[in-house]
Amino acid sequence: MKYGIILLLLLLTWQNTSFASSMSNDTFQITQDENAEPIKTAAPKTQDKKESDRKTVFYSSLFTIDSSIDFIDYGKLYPTEPVLRNLTVSALSEWPLGFYVSTFQNHSLESSTSAIADTSCDNGSCTSTLASSWNRILTYGFGYQCKEGKNSFCAYRNEADDFLPFADFSAMGNIPLFYSLAPKQLSQASTILKINISKSQSKEIYQNNIYFVAIPRL
């Protein structure tokens, strides 16, 4: 009986094995056996490698970004009546390592005399790198949430009521909005923007600029 168990274990560990194996240093290829495919070299994968001269090498492939709209009109703002707006950002890259889309704003929503503060969410804990629930009518501010679309993965928690404030201009490139999940295929995510103002907020026109930048991963 004991020998039977040992024999069974040995049989299970023996399965799917190959025999000869060798390693090479010059080309960085590891050969397993005669029939097996050699492990590919670790050289960077590039689509179109051009050498302009001996010193500078350019790596180019298809890389596009598209925002569904170039402005967001929030309409007239009324106290404790949250406004939600939606925009879609799409990006396509043939870069083999994928990319991420970063977002930021030049400043908070500002008028000539006052500003709508960036949201800190219901429990006051959300930051530009940490999303948190925001559904109370008496929580004021300006923020956004990410909704995953085609081949995308939102960088922060994105449950139904989760929002976070935009990072400022100095954080350009540092705050990812979403990651592409499939190289060479269109990646798409929606951004839902939310404003809720208090009764004390002056009735003015508030404006800012928000940015979406696709950055290749290295």
Place this chain on the structure above:
Amino acid sequence: MKRTLPLSISFLIWAALVSQKQAVASSFQLSPQLVEHTSTSDQEELFVPFTIKNIGNKDITVEFFPRQIQSQKKDGTLLYAQTPDDQYKKLFDTIQFTYDDKQSSSITVAPQEKKEILLSATIPQNKNYYFSIFSITKANNYSFENSHSLVSSGLATHVLIQSTSQLPGSVAPAMRIPFLTTNNSVPIELTLANKGNSLIKTGGAIRITNLFDRQAGTIQLDPISIFPHSTRLAQSPTQKEPNALLSWNSGTRMGPYKATLVLREPKTNSLIQTTAYFLLLPIKVIILLTLLLFLLFFISFRVIKKLRNL
């Protein structure tokens, strides 16, 4: 009069529609994505031609912003310095963009038009410089009666200047595998640290072998760039999800296994190895084996009983 009335109404409707602000998509292409330059002396010139194609339906004006790369996060995203340090400031001050033999800090591209703008810079010292050029569309200047946000989109190009005077750093790998795995997916946490002052580019594979040193599988690693003083998490080519660990599908295998990481060491251009051991005990296989053993035991018990009765 009767004929002209509907015409004038149509014209008024058309004029009203045209005068409205219409939110339009802005869309463009950019190349290159990566520029690698080997610097050999101080005050060396760098030239990078950027090609921008407007694939949207309205004119776009693209502006350029250089950003110093400070380090790299675990998930492969970059950490940019809020303000460039003195060395980078000197470099950025020399950056000029030229279009049509004229210096320009931005470029306007019509729908379906393709334009090339040349970046030129002087590398102040024969050192390593890592930065990105952000090409960002300038927001349109509409007049609004309501609160609003203008939307700009952009693409980044990485420029990596490696000096011949600086030796490549060495890579410090750390591979962690849970000792006991009870399902058929073995998670492998592989972190690669660069403690040097130069960017490291490396690649390799993890070879899984059984008790008898026979190969049971391999995991190919993406070529990885690790910026100075950064630690990267290695990911497989099919897992682009940030922070997702490498994994090995062990199928129905069980028993002790060994994972050997073979990595190219950039400093010496040799191969380095690190190993981790783990035990596979898939619950499903164990249940099946137990049932099988019980069945064997039961049958043998019955057979022995019958033989004794004979």
